[in-house]
Amino acid sequence: MEGLLSTWPWEKLGCFKYLLYGPFVAKVMYSRFQEDSVKATWCLHVLILCSLRGLIYQLWSSFSNMLFLTRNRLIIKQGVDFKQIDKEWDWDNFILLQAIMASLAYYIFPNIINIPIWNLNGFIMIIILHIVFSEPLYYYLHKLFHGSYLFTNYHSLHHSSAVPQPFTAGHATFLEHILLGGVIGIPILGCYVMGYGSIAMIYSYVLIFDFLRCLGHCNFEIIPHQLFLALPFMKYLIYTPTYHSLHHTEMGTNYCLFMPLFDVIGDTLNPKSWEMHTKASIQSGTNSQVPNFVFLAHVVDITSAIHVPYVLRSFSSIPYATKPYIIPLLPLSFLAMIIMWLYSKPFLNTFYYLNNYLHQTWVVPRFGFQYFLPFATNGINNQIELAILRANKLGVKVISLAALNKNEGLNGGGTLFINKYPNLKVRVVHGNTLTAAVILNQVTKHDVNEVFLTGATSKLGRAIALYLCGKQVRVLMLTSSTERFQKILKEAPYEDQKYLVHVTKYQAAKNCKTWIVGKWITPREQKFAPVGAHFHQFVVPPVLPYRSDCTYGDLAAMRLPPHVEGLGSCEYTMERGVVHACHAGGVVHSLEGWTHHEVGAIDVQRIDIVWEAALKHGLMPVSSFKKTD
Template sequence: MAKIAPFSAWPWENLGIFKYMLLGPLVGHVIHSGLQGVDHLASNWCFHIIFISLLRFHLYMWYTNICNMLFLTRNHRVLPQGIDFDQIDKEWNWDNFIILQALLASLAICLFPNGFAHLPVWETKGLIAIVVIHVLVSEPLYYWVHRFLHGNYLFTPYHSFHHSSAVPQPVTAGSTTFLEELLVTTVIGLPILGCCLSGYGSKTTIYGYVLVFDVLRCFGHSNVEIMPHWIFDYFPYFRFILYTPTYYSLHHIEMNTNYCLFMPLYDVIWNTLNTKSWILQKEISLVSGKSTRVPDFVFLAHGVDITSALHVPFVFRSFSSTAYSARLFLLPYWPFAFAVMLVMWARSKTFLLSFYNLRDRLHQTWAVPRFGFQYFLPFASKGINKHIEEAILRADKLGVKVISLAALNKNEALNGGGKLFVKKHPNLKVRVVHGNTLTAAVILNEIHEDVKEVFLSGATSKLGRAIALYLCRRGVRVLMLTLSTERFQSIREEAPANCQKNLVQVTKYQAAKNCKTWVVGKWITPGQQRWAPRGTHFHQFVVPPILAFRRDCTYGDLAAMKLPNDVEGIGSCEYTMGRGIVHACHAGGVVHSLEGWTHHEVGALDVDRIDVVWKAALKHGLLPVSSLPK
């Protein structure tokens, strides 16, 4: 077992979410003082510590969220790669430093009660004093502490963890070891303590210094260059007073340069300034707002419901890095999400949601600002198709090679599985793909070869038709649930003459009471599931998935595939899918792009291509979810 360096691990590392209980005594003191009427909140320092801690937590969290709003920041990023699951996991406990500094602040107040007693709200001299102490003490102190942490002895045990985050984000500032954060706490604490003990302290000075300190740390770690270069052209010396996101990102790339806290002046004084700092900053600033790299592939997604809309990287990064499930903490955000939905319904356009790289090709996920229930409102179909059409035309204009449509964006009743757009715009260069061929392949390859009878609901849909025709060719008897004899006969006539007997129309679920293999393409109730015999396995291609009601039966996952292991920059889960797993229709578009196929995949499925697409997916390293270890 590897030896852990002293003070590298956090004392509360094993507490998990219960680490917040460490602030319990402060909260308890505030409540007790309020009930007893001992202290007014304005003079209760426990209250101020808790309140500042909450402000700091939300500042770092929401600054990170804004940085992950790719539709705003994609052309301002210093490092272009995405945030992956590994970095998110490393930074999971980024807020440890807030807890540490809250505890040390309460200790300082206990040790120096006179210095913090009866501080005024405002003190001008205190503002000047804290700036002077920061510039003359904190800045050089941080510089040398930071530089020593990069030494041969200290870097690996104490600072390498911070640098293991490839792409800086505001929360990366808190992704540190315990000793490292003790040193940073000294840097931020000395100006506050010195100002208060000198008699020039004030509540505004303390609040202002802490929050400005945090804003500047977030700014530098953001990886989003928002500083216009013309400021340095008109005020050349300003570049030595305030660093930029480019300046800090260069420190992550070339670690023996740019050690400063906020002021590059000290890197100039001690000759550790990266000479590319301002050249690169100007280059990035000049291209800001302009489209840079064009994606090869786009997956056009949509919202499912109100709470699942919060499962995006720019709301809760850690939450989106795990498979979606309804959580109690989402409830307070529901009204806000509902209000945003109304605004998006009225005004928003398709926006960039996330991206990843695969085989040196950029893959992006765009989202149509519509939610599941809206697709079933008759008056909304025209507006939804308009959004989808605009996304396709935008992709075509940019030079995207393939655009794949998510579940409801290719609904047969809405646009004929994308056929509407291809027919309307026959000269499209971008290939429109519904991806259902691979979805059918995934489902079909889950059905064992020894199965002789299958019950199929949603039998006359695009997928249902293809599955039925494929299985009947394989000699499987397919009980097709449909009330439309005309549609059933039409599908049956497509089958080879010697296989047509394998397709059987049924109109009730009772017909499947002896069939143990169900393929569900239409949502079924627990009552309808009761007709399945004990030991039935439910394969499904219905969104949302059916309820796992029967304990004596088994339920398959939605048709999905795991992306190849060489995918880079993926850090959010696709709805209820696990990490690195995408819906089969998404994977179908990926395969279409990797293969370089030049045909559109819209409308009815070509049954003869199911095996072709399946073999291509396996060739490129995609794996069906059913083959993964549970």
């Protein structure tokens, strides 16, 4: 049974809860025709303040998720997973609640809008009222909510978030935020009643209150320990992220709102608070964690660049799709692209733990179209080389290259770096062996005897053709190059060569229901497929599903084991917990402890070995047949 006022009144409204701001907007709009409407002015201030509060939490969240800046400062070294993100999805409920509380305050104190814009005495008074009333009141209530009944029915929700985040500060029950609204409101109303109120004071107090709440929940230490060495009394006046994180990991201590002084008075100060803060601050300049595995990804386009945790955490936690609300962010994304083009280096984007090994995703700051610009080749290879050398210096065991980072025309599938640095300790892996295995598993389990293969002479195309001909499957290899076809043909055993057929036109596949697409095909070219054909694919970007009478497979991918920890963002269009096969190939390489580089041409003899290794470690193939509407 849920406790009274534990759930939010608009919980079932979903995103439609934002319609509750409608009356505020309507009143402001109506004021254009009623210029003497004082109430509308108050509504406008409420709306502006709500927007600024939301922005503060979003900016702090973005900062917290900029792992390339904060990774060495993390307090709880664990990723934020999908479960926590879903729990905190409606973190901003309290902003709406306090907007409603502000409108009620106006009805009780209608003259509050007549306060001046600025009053210096009000700033002094609100600090005094905060220290005298808000801090001890919050301390008492917070300690009360850690009692058995209140904690179980109310406060446990807040503590269910394993990793404190700025959004965690807003993740609490309806009753708790009603009381928190009172904690915020007492100093504001007190100043008003005493005649010291001002518009600037209200804005400043509320926004600083939110800023400090985010600071405490950000999970990375930003306050230098030198501050407390120089000014010892400051450690009693302002808490730190380390200080507050101890409340989440060792409950029963550190109850204060912002001032540890009240924990000292109440004898609830965690004795490790200052020691841990000093240690976290000193270690912030060192690489405290070295990943076993790094996946070197790249940005696909301007819109997908927004699909990173430090922009919109909720957006990155679902498979990428173009959404209307990201359109206003496109100019910022375009500006970021220009900056990255001029000066940049690979940066850490996400991390997760698998079998207690740390796995990280680094991103080469280049957009997809740049990989096809001839003059950009050297610059891109320099970025990839920089990432490989950095991984080698750190002691990373395996670095896996994403789709375009291992392009044959760019660096020969990674061979460029191996030849240039023959003594690399880090293993460079393109992961295409597992990509081939995933595609071949999809094809062979349907007992086909003939396939049509585009991109037939590519790295993957060659491996797929040689593997299938070894299984006595007829492969129609589409290529305009007789020389390349003959080269692949000679690699096949003599008795299997009859299964490799050279074709130069799409018409040759008019009776073939299994297409393996390794080169982008147009809707016109798809017309040559017979009714009921299925399109397997390993082409980036994926082909457009044009035929309603055919089915389309996703890009080769694998689902990570369920015991993965800290994974909270989707890999491009992949579902939660699913990664591209080349990413999974690097993971398997790392888990198996293989010491060879996987670059250049795919070793067909290792396809089954890699496939079995992937299944052994709990990775599962993802195969979905999509039919167009």
